[in-house]
Amino acid sequence: MAPATPFSCSKQIAVAGGHARLVRPPACVLPRLRQRRPTRIFAASGNTATADSKANLRNLTYDLSEASASNGESQTKPIKVAVSGAAGQISNHLLFMLASGQVFGPNAPIILQLLGSERSINAIEGVSMELEDSLYPLLREIKMGIDPIEVFEDADWALLIGAKPRSKGMERADLLDVNGRVFAEQGRALNEVASRDVKVVVVGNPCNTNALIAMENAPDLPPKNFSALTRLDQNRARFQLAVKAGVPFDKVSRVAVWGNHSTTQVPDWVNARIGDTPASKVIDDEAWFKEDFTPKVATRGASVIQKWGRSSGASTAGSIADHVRSLIQPTPEGDCFSMAISTDGNPYGIADGLFYSMPCTSTGNGDYDIVPGFEVDEWLSSKMKASEEELIREKECVAHLIGLEGAACAITEDTMLPGEN
Numbered sequence: 509m510a511p512a513t514p515f516s517c518s519k520q521i522a523v524a525g526g527h528a529r530l531v532r533p534p535a536c537v538l539p540r541l542r543q544r545r546p547t548r549i550f551a552a553s554g555n556t557a558t559a560d561s562k563a564n565l566r567n568l569t570y571d572l573s574e575a576s577a578s579n580g581e582s583q584t585k586p587i588k589v590a591v592s593g594a595a596g597q598i599s600n601h602l603l604f605m606l607a608s609g610q611v612f613g614p615n616a617p618i619i620l621q622l623l624g625s626e627r628s629i630n631a632i633e634g635v636s637m638e639l640e641d642s643l644y645p646l647l648r649e650i651k652m653g654i655d656p657i658e659v660f661e662d663a664d665w666a667l668l669i670g671a672k673p674r675s676k677g678m679e680r681a682d683l684l685d686v687n688g689r690v691f692a693e694q695g696r697a698l699n700e701v702a703s704r705d706v707k708v709v710v711v712g713n714p715c716n717t718n719a720l721i722a723m724e725n726a727p728d729l730p731p732k733n734f735s736a737l738t739r740l741d742q743n744r745a746r747f748q749l750a751v752k753a754g755v756p757f758d759k760v761s762r763v764a765v766w767g768n769h770s771t772t773q774v775p776d777w778v779n780a781r782i783g784d785t786p787a788s789k790v791i792d793d794e795a796w797f798k799e800d801f802t803p804k805v806a807t808r809g810a811s812v813i814q815k816w817g818r819s820s821g822a823s824t825a826g827s828i829a830d831h832v833r834s835l836i837q838p839t840p841e842g843d844c845f846s847m848a849i850s851t852d853g854n855p856y857g858i859a860d861g862l863f864y865s866m867p868c869t870s871t872g873n874g875d876y877d878i879v880p881g882f883e884v885d886e887w888l889s890s891k892m893k894a895s896e897e898e899l900i901r902e903k904e905c906v907a908h909l910i911g912l913e914g915a916a917c918a919i920t921e922d923t924m925l926p927g928e929n
Contacts, residue, residue, distance in 0.1 A: 586617040586648045588703070590663035592694065593670025593712065594622035594652070595631035597818070601825035602667070603635060607644040611829045612836065614646075622652040623659040623670065656697035663702045667828060668694060668722065671712025681905050681917045684714060688906040691718040695725030704729070707874055709831055710736040711824070715769050716848045716863040717902040723850065723863075724910035732875065736848035738773070738865040739834075740820065740827035741765040744808045745775035748801055753782050753790050760787070764867035764882065765846040767895025768902075773865070774891040775805040779882045781842075798887065835876060839869040844879045855880045858892070862899045 589606055593599055599622075605611055606618060620639070624632045629652065636650045653659045660666060671687045691710065698706060706729065710719035719736035723729075742765045750757040762781045766774040777797045780787035788797070812820050834845040844867035851858045855878060858864050867879040884892065903910075905917035 584615060584617055586619045587612055588619045588621060588662055588664045590621040590623060590660050590666045590702070592623040592656070592659075592666075592668045595624050595628035595635060596669060597821035598669050598711065598824045598828070600635065601822045602669075602828055603639060604642065604644075605825060605829050607639055607642065607647040609644075609646050611832050617646045617648045619649040619651070620647065621659045621661070621663060622650065623654070623656055624652065625654055625670075629654060656694050657701055660694070660697050661701045663698070663706050665832070666694075666698055666702060666706055666708045667711065667832075668708065668718070669711040669828075671718070684717060684902060684905045684917075685909075687712060687714070687718055688721045688909045691722045692725045692909045695722035698722070699726035699728050702729070705874075706733060707832075707835065708734045709828065710734070711828060713769065714902060716865070716899055717906060719848060719863045720850075720861075720903065721906055721909050731850045731852070734850065734863075735831070735876075736769065736863050736865075737824075737828060737831055738765045738769050738846050738848050739831040740824055741769065741773055741775060741805060741865075742846040743823070743827050743830065745777075745780075745801075745805045748804060749777065749780060749782065749787055749791070752796070752801070753787070755782055759783050761840075761843045762867070763846075764844060764879075765865050766888075766892045767865055768899050769848065769865070770895070770898065771806045772891075772895040772898050773806055774888065774895055775802055776867075776882070776888065777801060778885055778888050779867075802891075834868075835870050835874050836872055837870075838872040844869055847876075849876070849878070854878055856882075856884065856892075858896055859900060862896070862903060864896065864899060 591599055591603065591606075594603065603620060603622075606620065609616065612618060622632050622636070632652045636652060639647060639650060651659065668691065671690065672683070691712070698708060708719075708722060708726075708729075710722060712718055715736040715738075719734050723731055723734040726734075742763055745765060746757055746760045746763045749760045749763065753760070760780065760782055762779050764776040764779060766776060777787050777791075782790040788794070791797070809820050812818075812823075830845075831847060834847075839845060846865050846867060848863045848865040849868065851862045851864045852860045854860075854864075854866065856866065858866075867882060868876040869879055870876045901918055903912075907913065
């Protein structure tokens with residue numbers, strides 16, 4: 509007998525000439541898990557129950573034919589954006605940025621495809637209600653569900669935010685395994701149903717190794733399409749340099765973050781510039797860079813928690829938006845952005861087979877290039893090597909999830925960022 513499954517509710521709203529009208533009443537539906545069990549819809553208001561292959565998705569579908577003609581909007585194909593962890597604090601900020609056009613631009617309609625869990629699906633329902641009530645003209649459709657095979661279908665972008673938080677007494681190796689299994693499943697789902705050019709941004713921690721797991725479980729997708737978020741670290745580093753130098757943050761450029769998104773991360777002040785001048789010449793204080801700047805960036809999340817009592821939700825959402833925009837907009841001349849990417853063939857001698865944050869540029873077509881020629885002095889090299897070694901150890905702990913044999917997990921030190929574990 510198939511196990512009992514939770515249900516969510518479904519409705520459709522059509523917009524014609526700018527006026528909303530309900531085109532069918534709410535329906536409560538059971539989720540579909542491919543061919544593993546039969547699918548049924550229990551429709552409200554006396555409607556007959558029918559089979560539906562999309563039964564675990566709640567859809568808000570908009571008829572654009574009249575509305576688009578009335579407001580002169582171009583018939584641009586909507587961008588399908590899948591978001592996991594859609595009921596969480598980060599998503600509660602990010603989804604509204606996506607729907608309002610702050611990420612993909614004012615002329616880019618989007619479809620939101622929201623992945624949750626049995627426990628969070630009702631909360632996602634509430635988020636979708638707020639999105640509906642906000643009347644974002646670019647928001648064409650909302651789908652939600654608990655099966656990544658359903659939610660990731662034809663996705664152009666996958667923002668993988670959801671991850672299991674660390675419970676009391678849990679070893680970091682155990683957390684790597686638990687979350688690794690989640691990202692292995694999501695990688696397989698993306699491989700099966702997403703767009704062949706889907707761009708995948710992994711946020712759930714430990715994000716570098718989770719990105720590696722997702723990529724290795726999606727062999728039919730280009731490895732370059734996978735990245736992990738270190739943009740918040742870059743933004744934090746950029747702000748600290750601006751404050752110390754007494755300049756607006758937009759005067760600070762070429763700020764890279766190397767390595768793992770952990771306390772071993774390496775915010776790069778050696779290659780940073782303030783205006784047209786190296787940061788190390790504007791801020792002539794090497795001790796500050798090594799003893800204050802570097803640890804302050806790495807522990808900024810803990811400082812937020814100490815003051816506010818919660819982790820960095822809004823700034824993380826903003827950094828995800830920055831990450832995406834950096835891939836769809838040309839990088840300003842002489843600048844760079846940071847994200848964790850596959851190290852295969854990199855110009856800095858980092859071991860292949862990892863996801864490691866490096867400086868990148870983009871022409872705005874969704875692709876990127878690693879910036880060559882950054883100066884790596886002795887101090888920077890030693891820090892970069894320590895972060896590399898940590899990522900190698902993490903990889904060994906998840907070897908069973910990426911098809912490797914014979915590796916032993918030897919994680920002994922806790923380097924998870926405070927508030928992100």
